[in-house]
Amino acid sequence: MPIIIFFSVIFISLVLLSIPVAFSLGTASIFVYYLSGQPLGNIPMRIWTGLDKFSLIAIPFFILAGELMSTSGILERLMDFARLIIGRLKGGLLYINILVSMIFGGINGSAVADSSAVGCLLIPSSIDEYGDKELAASVTASSSVVGPIIPPSLPMLIYAFAAGNVSVAGLFLSGIVPGILLGVGMMISTYFMIKNKNYPRIDVDYSTKEILRIIRRFILAAVLPIIIVGGIVGGIFTPTEAGCIAVFYALFIGFFITKELTFKKVYKNLIRSTIVSSIVLIMIAVANVVTWWLSIQGVPQIISNFFQQITSSTNIFLFLMIILYLFVGLFIEAAAAIIMLVPVFLPVAMTYGVHPLQFGILTVLGLLIGLVTPPVGLCLSIASSIAKTEIEKVFIKNLPLLAVQFGVLLIVAYFPELYLWVPRLFGFG
Amino acid sequence: MSILVIVIFAAVMSRYVFFTPLNFANMLSKYLVMWLTFLGASIAIREGEHIAVNFFVNFLSNKKKKLILIVSNLIVSLFCITIIYYGILFSINGITSTDPLLFGMRMIYPYLSVPVGFSFILIQYNLFTIIQLFSNEIKSNEKKHMQEVV
Amino acid sequence: EDGYNIDEEYSLRMANVIPERDHIGQACNKFAELVEEKTNGKIDVTVFHGGQLGSGRETYEAVQQSFIDIAGDSYANLYTLSPIFEAFHLPYMFESREQQLEAYQNEEIREYIDNELSKKNLKWLMTLEFGPRQIGTINDPVKSVSDLDGMQMRASRSPTEISTYEAWGASAVTIDWPEVPESLRLGMVDGEAVSYDAFWSANHHEGLINYITETNFQSYGYALVVNYDWWESLPENVQKALDSSAREAEKWHVNMLTEHVNMNIREMREEGVEIRQLPEEEYLRFKDKARDQVWDKFIGDTVNQEFLDLIQSEIGEPGPYEDRWYFEH
Ligand code: NA
Ligand code: NA
Numbered sequence: 001m002p003i004i005i006f007f008s009v010i011f012i013s014l015v016l017l018s019i020p021v022a023f024s025l026g027t028a029s030i031f032v033y034y035l036s037g038q039p040l041g042n043i044p045m046r047i048w049t050g051l052d053k054f055s056l057i058a059i060p061f062f063i064l065a066g067e068l069m070s071t072s073g074i075l076e077r078l079m080d081f082a083r084l085i086i087g088r089l090k091g092g093l094l095y096i097n098i099l100v101s102m103i104f105g106g107i108n109g110s111a112v113a114d115s116s117a118v119g120c121l122l123i124p125s126s127i128d129e130y131g132d133k134e135l136a137a138s139v140t141a142s143s144s145v146v147g148p149i150i151p152p153s154l155p156m157l158i159y160a161f162a163a164g165n166v167s168v169a170g171l172f173l174s175g176i177v178p179g180i181l182l183g184v185g186m187m188i189s190t191y192f193m194i195k196n197k198n199y200p201r202i203d204v205d206y207s208t209k210e211i212l213r214i215i216r217r218f219i220l221a222a223v224l225p226i227i228i229v230g231g232i233v234g235g236i237f238t239p240t241e242a243g244c245i246a247v248f249y250a251l252f253i254g255f256f257i258t259k260e261l262t263f264k265k266v267y268k269n270l271i272r273s274t275i276v277s278s279i280v281l282i283m284i285a286v287a288n289v290v291t292w293w294l295s296i297q298g299v300p301q302i303i304s305n306f307f308q309q310i311t312s313s314t315n316i317f318l319f320l321m322i323i324l325y326l327f328v329g330l331f332i333e334a335a336a337a338i339i340m341l342v343p344v345f346l347p348v349a350m351t352y353g354v355h356p357l358q359f360g361i362l363t364v365l366g367l368l369i370g371l372v373t374p375p376v377g378l379c380l381s382i383a384s385s386i387a388k389t390e391i392e393k394v395f396i397k398n399l400p401l402l403a404v405q406f407g408v409l410l411i412v413a414y415f416p417e418l419y420l421w422v423p424r425l426f427g428f429g
Numbered sequence: 430m431s432i433l434v435i436v437i438f439a440a441v442m443s444r445y446v447f448f449t450p451l452n453f454a455n456m457l458s459k460y461l462v463m464w465l466t467f468l469g470a471s472i473a474i475r476e477g478e479h480i481a482v483n484f485f486v487n488f489l490s491n492k493k494k495k496l497i498l499i500v501s502n503l504i505v506s507l508f509c510i511t512i513i514y515y516g517i518l519f520s521i522n523g524i525t526s527t528d529p530l531l532f533g534m535r536m537i538y539p540y541l542s543v544p545v546g547f548s549f550i551l552i553q554y555n556l557f558t559i560i561q562l563f564s565n566e567i568k569s570n571e572k573k574h575m576q577e578v579v
Numbered sequence: 580e581d582g583y584n585i586d587e588e589y590s591l592r593m594a595n596v597i598p599e600r601d602h603i604g605q606a607c608n609k610f611a612e613l614v615e616e617k618t619n620g621k622i623d624v625t626v627f628h629g630g631q632l633g634s635g636r637e638t639y640e641a642v643q644q645s646f647i648d649i650a651g652d653s654y655a656n657l658y659t660l661s662p663i664f665e666a667f668h669l670p671y672m673f674e675s676r677e678q679q680l681e682a683y684q685n686e687e688i689r690e691y692i693d694n695e696l697s698k699k700n701l702k703w704l705m706t707l708e709f710g711p712r713q714i715g716t717i718n719d720p721v722k723s724v725s726d727l728d729g730m731q732m733r734a735s736r737s738p739t740e741i742s743t744y745e746a747w748g749a750s751a752v753t754i755d756w757p758e759v760p761e762s763l764r765l766g767m768v769d770g771e772a773v774s775y776d777a778f779w780s781a782n783h784h785e786g787l788i789n790y791i792t793e794t795n796f797q798s799y800g801y802a803l804v805v806n807y808d809w810w811e812s813l814p815e816n817v818q819k820a821l822d823s824s825a826r827e828a829e830k831w832h833v834n835m836l837t838e839h840v841n842m843n844i845r846e847m848r849e850e851g852v853e854i855r856q857l858p859e860e861e862y863l864r865f866k867d868k869a870r871d872q873v874w875d876k877f878i879g880d881t882v883n884q885e886f887l888d889l890i891q892s893e894i895g896e897p898g899p900y901e902d903r904w905y906f907e908h
């Protein structure tokens with residue numbers, strides 16, 4: 001036990017020195033390997049074998065598909081469609097913002113990227129229409145959290161690796177109900193926020209020809225998430241193949257249909273997705289060093305016993321996990337936190353009889369909520385910078401939406417039957 | 430870097446288009462991803478993109494920030510040097526082992542991604558620190574990230 | 580014979596890739612127990628089950644570099660370090676259990692293998708059976724070798740297994756064991772060939788695999804290895820204590836496996852899996868195709884002719900077709 005505390009202290013101090021999380025983790029493990037007499041020579045091997053899994057290749061493909069999507073004009077087409085469907089409502093742009101994030105968010109794993117991509121397209125026009133900078137920013141930031149819950153979702157993919165033998169298709173299916181609850185909940189919450197306001201409606205009359213055009217364009221765009229989710233769930237491809245096909249599809253659309261892609265843009269996308277992938281993958285690699293040490297020291301067992309001593313109640317355990325995730329999510333990016341926490345806490349959760357799919361949704365949502373809370377709140381800070389306003393004001397405006405997210409988190413924790421029937425229907429979990 | 434990504438495409442696509450499983454493609458793309466990760470991680474440093482927590486450091490004065498920068502640079506360098514040293518030993522071990530599915534390729538080639546990648550990380554991290562030390566404003570990762578994405 | 584007087588205390592770490600509840604996991608625990616018993620607790624063996632310390636290949640390399648003391652997995656995963664066990668892996672190398680057990684216990688064969696492994700700084704400590712591979716399919720039963728034509732079969736990383744499917748007209752997709760359920764569920768492959776107990780312990784009989792054909796085509800086993808230099812540095816009575824515990828654990832495992840696998844077969848049948856045996860003439864068709872096309876490919880480079888001759892001369896004939904294995908139908 002003392003050496004675990006020592007490890008945590010070193011790790012946290014290094015992180016506070018603003019050393020990247022992957023290197024803090026690596027350095028802390030060198031210390032404890034040395035002190036507990038474990039062979040340092042094992043560290044590079046563990047780093048290497050951390051990536052020795054074919055299924056990991058899905059990660060760069062998902063990231064690249066997400067990058068391509070935001071530059072290939074697919075997002076704009078979806079937005080046109082969303083405008084056609086719900087644009088006429090009072091404050092329609094806000095609902096469009098939520099709907100677009102629900103469907104497209106989370107492919108590249110980063111709610112942050114969703115905030116900026118959708119934010120850039122919708123925040124300026126929302127401000128022009130409604131004159132409320134904070135509201136526009138808060139809706140953008142909060143709805144980014146929905147993306148990774150509704151499939152396709154890279155954080156879920158990362159969870160599946162961290163958890164070991166958990167079905168990606170099962171995770172994707174488990175996210176549907178909570179994701180819809182989140183999206184609809186936020187729309188309702190937005191409705192009440194703007195109910196007494198005198199926002200203009202967009203009264204565009206679409207001609208039938210235009211409607212058909214928008215729908216046709218939408219169908220081409222909407223095929224992408226359908227390929228990914230349908231392909232994986234329907235058993236047509238593995239996650240890696242789905243990611244690969246999504247990349248090619250986005251390239252095809254971008255070059256031949258929307259003609260918005262250029263080789264220069266693709267090159268930029270390739271570089272960016274290489275960088276983003278390597279950030280995620282090096283975390284996975286280094287975390288593999290730590291898991292070895294944890295196993296040798298019997299840490300999962302120790303932590304499990306520790307929890308069992310505190311409580312034998314599953315509900316209290318889940319409550320403690322929520323607190324932990326919300327706290328960790330305040331400071332550390334979700335992907336990194338998933339990689340570090342899931343291998344330790346999933347076995348504990350299983351001793352309490354928590355379903356691995358349930359634990360997955362809880363983990364992803366719990367950690368993502370940190371993106372819209374200070375002090376770090378990346379989504380919040382990005383959205384507020386696009387809206388050119390202060391993060392604190394946006395946070396206060398965001399409280400009703402945060403309440404919805406917290407409510408759904410509680411549902412995820414305490415009413416698993418409400419959403420686990422979906423994966424069961426398809427024979428997963 | 431993009432070459433690597435393209436090769437992975439080609440590998441997985443060939444498996445898909447021809448519907449004959451090319452077992453070597455699995456292995457090849459996996460090893461390419463390893464190279465991509467460790468080399469990409471060094472580029473990520475240059476771009477200041479690694480997941481890090483700058484919240485506390487951001488409260489400090491520029492002078493203290495620079496001190497912290499030096500300290501953390503030393504720590505990360507030490508980490509990289511350890512990995513490079515043992516990574517070379519690990520790679521040497523791969524001279525005699527082979528991958529039967531990749532035409533008996535010597536395992537040293539994928540193994541080398543670790544020491545080589547971390548050598549670049551070491552170089553880039555030190556360069557990044559030096560550049561930061563001589564600039565007036567210490568950039569935080571979040572700011573940098575926004576400039577990139579927005 | 581029992582009880583070894585050992586001066587020093589040893590604390591050994593043993594990595595086992597297979598889950599603890601599996602028969603292999605139990606035999607590993609049995610070994611650890613025996614060692615402690617025989618040395619009055621002077622040698623303490625901690626077993627890390629279920630791949631906690633990494634994959635098979637990784638833990639074998641960890642032993643090679645003495646990061647851990649003992650590692651065990653299917654010997655297919657030892658291949659990247661040394662192809663010596665590939666001789667055991669040739670299709671229809673062992674056609675009966677007796678032949679297989681003889682190969683594991685025969686002094687000359689053990690010596691030959693130990694000599695090869697020592698070049699890689701490894702020593703063979705103990706072997707456990709998985710039992711021969713049977714073909715399990717999802718949609719269509721395999722009644723004859725022509726049924727395999729055009730099928731996609733999941734394969735381990737064993738090149739001999741891959742070539743065998745190809746000899747039968749099927750194609751092989753390499754998928755690591757943890758990813759197999761997902762790929763069966765997703766229909767990426769039409770089937771897989773593992774031992775009866777592996778189908779059972781991984782629950783593949785519950786909705787994934789509907790037909791099993793008893794082909795007994797490839798016998799694969801589980802090998803525990805130690806670091807050679809380390810072994811040589813041990814006092815003789817420590818070596819003896821470990822060795823005799825290994826032999827005893829092997830014997831214990833042979834007996835328990837018979838009962839265990841027959842229970843597996845019964846339970847899978849109850850679950851609705853159709854398990855069929857092949858008539859001898861069809862068995863011979865499977866065997867001839869595989870032997871003709873696979874053996875030559877591997878003899879020379881991978882499998883040493885001299886070693887092959889040694890095995891064949893030592894293991895004898897398989898006996899009558901009906902009594903070769905231990906499966907009760
Ligand atoms: Na949004
Ligand atoms: Na999504």
